Amino acid sequence: MHWHILGAGAIGCTWAVQLFKSKHDVTLILSSKERLQQLCENNGIVYESKDDEAKAYNIRAELAENDTPIRNLLICTKAYSTISALQSVTDRLSCDANVVLLQNGLGPQQDVVELFPTLSIWAATTTDGAYLSAPFRVVRAGYGETLIGALSSKAQQSGNTLCLSPSGDLTITLTNDIEHKLWCKVAINAAINPLTALNNCKNGMLASDPELSGKMLQVCSEVEMIAAACGQPLFEKPLYEMALLIARATAENYSSMLQDIQQKRPTEIEQITGFLCKKADNLKCHTPENRSLLQQVRQLSLPH
Numbered sequence: 670m671h672w673h674i675l676g677a678g679a680i681g682c683t684w685a686v687q688l689f690k691s692k693h694d695v696t697l698i699l700s701s702k703e704r705l706q707q708l709c710e711n712n713g714i715v716y717e718s719k720d721d722e723a724k725a726y727n728i729r730a731e732l733a734e735n736d737t738p739i740r741n742l743l744i745c746t747k748a749y750s751t752i753s754a755l756q757s758v759t760d761r762l763s764c765d766a767n768v769v770l771l772q773n774g775l776g777p778q779q780d781v782v783e784l785f786p787t788l789s790i791w792a793a794t795t796t797d798g799a800y801l802s803a804p805f806r807v808v809r810a811g812y813g814e815t816l817i818g819a820l821s822s823k824a825q826q827s828g829n830t831l832c833l834s835p836s837g838d839l840t841i842t843l844t845n846d847i848e849h850k851l852w853c854k855v856a857i858n859a860a861i862n863p864l865t866a867l868n869n870c871k872n873g874m875l876a877s878d879p880e881l882s883g884k885m886l887q888v889c890s891e892v893e894m895i896a897a898a899c900g901q902p903l904f905e906k907p908l909y910e911m912a913l914l915i916a917r918a919t920a921e922n923y924s925s926m927l928q929d930i931q932q933k934r935p936t937e938i939e940q941i942t943g944f945l946c947k948k949a950d951n952l953k954c955h956t957p958e959n960r961s962l963l964q965q966v967r968q969l970s971l972p973h
C-alpha cells in the first residue's frame with residue numbers, strides 16, 4: 670500500500686518509519702526545496718527509541734506540486750495547518766483516496782468533512798509520544814495507542830477498509846466512534862495544557878499544587894458541561910479525576926502547549942480551548958475559566 674505523509678514532524682517521521690518498516694510504500698510531502706535538501710543531507714529520517722539505536726531510513730520525499738496521484742494520505746501537521754496542507758494536494762487525490770487526519774484538537778476535522786464532502790476522511794488520535802532532536806531526527810519517547818475511525822459518510826460506507834496495520838511499533842485500533850475519542854482527548858488537553866503553559870510547570874504540578882488543582886477542577890466542570898450540551902458525555906469517571914490521573918502519569922512531562930510557547934512556536938489553543946469556547950458561545954454556556962485561559966494563552970502564542 671502506498672502512503673503519502675504530509676507533515677514530517679515528530680509524529681509524521683515516526684509514522685513514516687513504522688509504515689516503511691512494515692513494507693508500505695511511503696512518500697513524504699515536504700513544504701519546501703530546503704526541507705528536501707535537509708532530508709537528503711540527513712540520509713533520510715533518523716529514528717531512535719528505547720528498543721532501537723538511532724538508524725537512518727531512506728524515505729522518498731517530494732513537494733506538493735508533484736503530479737503523481739495520491740491514494741492514501743496521512744496528515745500529521747499541527748491542527749492549525751491541516752486545511753492548508755490538504756488544500757496543497759487536493760488536485761492529486763484519486764477519487765477513491767483515503768485521507769487520515771492525525772492531530773490534537775477539534776474543529777479542522779469537521780471543517781475538512783464540510784469542505785470536501787466527497788472524500789473518504791478518517792480521523793485519528795494518539796497517546797504515542799515523539800519529539801525531534803533535529804530536523805528529520807525523531808526520538809520515540811512514549812508508546813501509546815492510536816485510535817482511527819471513519820469521519821465522513823464515504824469513509825463510513827467503505828467499512829474498515831483502511832490498510833494501516835500491521836505497522837511496526839505502532840498500536841493501531843479502529844474505532845467506530847472516533848468523534849467521541851477526539852472529544853475525550855480535547856477535554857484532557859483543555860484541562861492540562863493551558864494551565865501548564867501559563868504556569869510554566871510540568872504536568873505533575875497540576876496534581877500536587879492545591880491552587881492549580883482547584884483551577885483544573887473549574888476548567889473540567891466547564892468542559893464537561895459543554896461536552897454534555899453537545900451530546901458528547903466524556904468518561905465514566907469525572908473529567909477532573911481523569912485529568913488528575915493523566916497529570917500524575919505524565920508528571921515529569923512538559924505539555925505540548927508549554928513546549929510550543931517555550932520554543933516560540935504557534936500553539937494549538939484555538940483547536941483546544943478555542944474550539945470549546947466557540948461551542949459554549951453557540952450554546953450560551955457560561956465558561957469564565959476556559960475563556961480566561963484562552964485569552965491568556967493567545968497573548969503568549971505566536972500567530973500562525
Ligand SMILES: NC(=O)C1=CN([C@@H]2O[C@H](COP(=O)(O)OP(=O)(O)OC[C@H]3O[C@@H](n4cnc5c(N)ncnc54)[C@H](OP(=O)(O)O)[C@@H]3O)[C@@H](O)[C@H]2O)C=CC1
Pocket residue numbers: 675676677678679680681698699700701704745746747748750753754757771772773774795796797798799800801925937
Ligand atoms: N509529538 C507528539 O508526541 C504528539 C503529537 N500529537 C499531535 O500530532 C500533531 C503533529 O504533532 P508533531 O508531529 O509533534 O508536530 P510538528 O510540529 O513536529 O510537525 C508538524 C509538521 O508539519 C509540517 N507542515 C505544516 N504544514 C505543512 C504543509 N502545508 N506541507 C508540508 N508540511 C507541513 C511542518 O513542516 P515545516 O516546518 O516544513 O512547515 C512540521 O514538520 C499535532 O496536532 C500534535 O498535537 C499528539 C500526540 C503526541
Ligand SMILES: CC(C)(CO)C(=O)C(=O)O
Pocket residue numbers: 773857858861862872915919922923924925926
Ligand atoms: C496528555 C498531554 C497533556 C501530555 O503531556 C498531552 O497530550 C499534551 O501535552 O499535548
